[in-house]
Amino acid sequence: DGGITQSPKYLFRKEGQNVTLSCEQNLNHDAMYWYRQDPGQGLRLIYYSQIVNDFQKGDIAEGYSVSREKKESFPLTVTSAQKNPTAFYLCASSIGSGVSGELFFGEGSRLTVL
Amino acid sequence: GQQVMQIPQYQHVQEGEDFTTYCNSSTTLSNIQWYKQRPGGHPVFLIQLVKSGEVKKQKRLTFQFGEAKKNSSLHITATQTTDVGTYFCAGPKGSQGNLIFGKGTKLSVKP
Numbered sequence: 501d502g503g504i505t506q507s508p509k510y511l512f513r514k515e516g517q518n519v520t521l522s523c524e525q526n527l528n529h530d531a532m533y534w535y536r537q538d539p540g541q542g543l544r545l546i547y548y549s550q551i552v553n554d555f556q557k558g559d560i561a562e563g564y565s566v567s568r569e570k571k572e573s574f575p576l577t578v579t580s581a582q583k584n585p586t587a588f589y590l591c592a593s594s595i596g597s598g599v600s601g602e603l604f605f606g607e608g609s610r611l612t613v614l
Numbered sequence: 615g616q617q618v619m620q621i622p623q624y625q626h627v628q629e630g631e632d633f634t635t636y637c638n639s640s641t642t643l644s645n646i647q648w649y650k651q652r653p654g655g656h657p658v659f660l661i662q663l664v665k666s667g668e669v670k671k672q673k674r675l676t677f678q679f680g681e682a683k684k685n686s687s688l689h690i691t692a693t694q695t696t697d698v699g700t701y702f703c704a705g706p707k708g709s710q711g712n713l714i715f716g717k718g719t720k721l722s723v724k725p
Contacts, residue, residue: 542717602659
């Protein structure tokens with residue numbers, strides 16, 4: 501089945517540690533996105549990539565980093581510079597840029613900083 | 615900056631009652647999308663509206679896009695417990711190639 505796989509589903513991290521969230525898609529989509537979701541805040545864009553080896557900052561990129569070395573993969577690193585990293589992280593993909601077609605979301609990764 | 619606002623933030627209804635959520639953009643949108651997120655789940659695409667004044671129906675759900683393409687609504691007739699979740703609208707953010715989401719309306723349905 502085609503889809504987006506995020507891992508891990510739950511992750512606990514100590515303060516000061518970096519953590520990498522995986523996102524893999526087999527939909528052959530060009531564009532991929534990372535969103536952060538906090539209660540009552542909706543979805544806020546962290547980073548997005550419309551093509552391999554290229555990505556752009558979203559609205560809340562500080563403290564995060566990404567790479568897009570393969571079309572299928574768009575991992576997100578939450579660095580120790582992110583002051584409030586506890587959140588639900590959602591990866592998504594779309595055929596085109598996403599503004600003219602639907603986003604397909606993974607099941608999310610819930611990060612808790614202890 | 616560009617904003618997409620949704621009201622209400624929360625809505626509690628008795629099963630069988632109707633429900634409406636409203637979405638307003640600070641800028642004219644080329645299209646608007648709606649997503650549903652079940653509790654503990656991830657957003658799932660419902661529909662996209664493109665034309666001014668467009669109305670689309672999916673069973674008990676009716677979606678409208680305003681004439682000025684700055685507002686939209688989702689109406690659910692005779693809610694069921696399966697309608698529980700958060701409904702988000704989203705529109706293109708300028709020419710950047712990504713979407714800006716509203717904060718969502720969380721619907722709870724009492725059986």
